[in-house]
Amino acid sequence: MFDQAQEQLKTLRDFMRFAVSRFNEADLYFGHGTDNAWDEAAYLLLHSLHLPLDRLEPFMDARLTSAERATVLNLIRRRIDERLPSSYLTNEAWLGDYRFYVDERVIVPRSHIAELLGDQLSPWLDDPWAVGRVLDLCTGSGCLAILAALAFPEATVDAVDLSPDALAVARRNVSDYALDSRVRLIQSDAFESIDGQRYDIIISNPPYVNAESMASLPQEYRREPELALASGDDGLDFTRVILREAAHHLTPNGILVVEIGNNREALEHAFPDTAFTWLDTAAGDDFVFLLRREDLPAGA
Known part of the structure; x- marks a missing residue:
């Protein structure tokens, strides 16, 4: 044929x-x-x-x-x-008007956080120019770290990932956007290598696919790194780490923005006393939550 x-x-x-x-x-x-x-x-x-x-x-x-x-x-x-x-x-993926290099070392960028950064996290952030430090946890290709650096012109951004292969891809993208002096790439298992560091904003598009969904993923998704997808039985293993540790890494008025896929119901069931703010995106308000430092669950 x-x-x-x-x-x-x-x-x-x-x-x-x-x-x-x-x-x-x-x-x-x-x-x-x-x-x-x-x-x-x-x-x-x-x-x-x-x-x-x-x-x-x-x-x-x-x-x-x-x-x-x-x-x-x-x-x-x-x-x-x-x-x-x-x-x-x-070897390319687009988030809005922004192009990024990708290959099989990273998942294909598709985060809803990208559109929120395009609006500089308004109205949840009063002054984008006052943002001094941002953390992008599970940076993958570095796309959200780059968009954060562009959204907050006075900020430096720490881009963290466990995978050295992913960081190699991120390094290429950071260089493509000439942001080497503002975006620092760090190999770390969650917060381990940034002990003592505090940020005005922490963003994360972490692994969030639950075990049942992992078992039935289409072949196209199985071509992506499993490390960047799977997160335990309910998909919340890494999110629990973030909720447990984030308060130690946020400034007093800092905010946390996390994408969790289709896990809103599971998250609210796991943390019934936490007042999550669900952010509106083009796909709806079920996928990205925001918490201020003082609203993070104690002893998560």
């Missing part, structure tokens, strides 16, 4: 139809930047042809060269055969 496609398909429209058909036929799972076969195909094809990612229609009837056809078909084949998220095929 792919050999026939190389010979018979000519235009971008032809290859879009072919890709969508093959993706649907293969029953791919979408969830790393797109949620359907059409958008996935459009992204992969436009990226591979070095075309603007938001300008598909003007190029639909453009004919591809033989080399371009081979490149496009190789991406389509790999997406199907290897079940790789498209971001691993292109």
